[in-house]
Amino acid sequence: MTHKQLTSQKSIEILTKVREISIGFPEAAEHIDKFGHTSFRIKDKPFVILGENEEGIPSIAMKTSKETQEFLLQEGSRFFKTPYIGQHGWTSIQGDHALEWGEVEGLIKEAYFRAAPKSILKSLKNGKSPT
Numbered sequence: 001m002t003h004k005q006l007t008s009q010k011s012i013e014i015l016t017k018v019r020e021i022s023i024g025f026p027e028a029a030e031h032i033d034k035f036g037h038t039s040f041r042i043k044d045k046p047f048v049i050l051g052e053n054e055e056g057i058p059s060i061a062m063k064t065s066k067e068t069q070e071f072l073l074q075e076g077s078r079f080f081k082t083p084y085i086g087q088h089g090w091t092s093i094q095g096d097h098a099l100e101w102g103e104v105e106g107l108i109k110e111a112y113f114r115a116a117p118k119s120i121l122k123s124l125k126n127g128k129s130p131t
Helices: 009-022 066-073 101-115 116-126
Strands: 027-031 038-042 045-052 058-061 079-081 091-093
Touching: 009 027, 009 038, 009 045, 009 058, 009 101, 038 101, 045 101, 045 116, 066 079, 066 091, 066 101, 091 101
Parallel strands: none
Antiparallel strands: 027 038, 038 045, 045 058, 058 091, 079 091
16 A cells, blocks of 8 residues: 555545445544545554555555465455555455455454454443443
């Protein structure tokens, strides 16, 4: 991902869809960082970061486990290790491929659960709404 705000039509479409998924999680918030990346966070910890390269091709970076990352990287060119943060399990998908939104939604859900504090996870497990 490069340091620029989302500008291409494809990026805006992806942002809209990722926003629909991400904002549905308790206490999730949208944030634009100092590099111009749009991210979705829980308690100021990012779980999804959107970016766009110089050609305007969007990407979605998600906080995954090392096992999920390894599995996704074996799938071919759709997924890649997120620059700078990939060693921490972050995996990206290029937005110029046909996105399987069911798959992306599952990965965003995993990312949220990996970033959420234990107190929120516990309240979700108990079927309560977090405060």
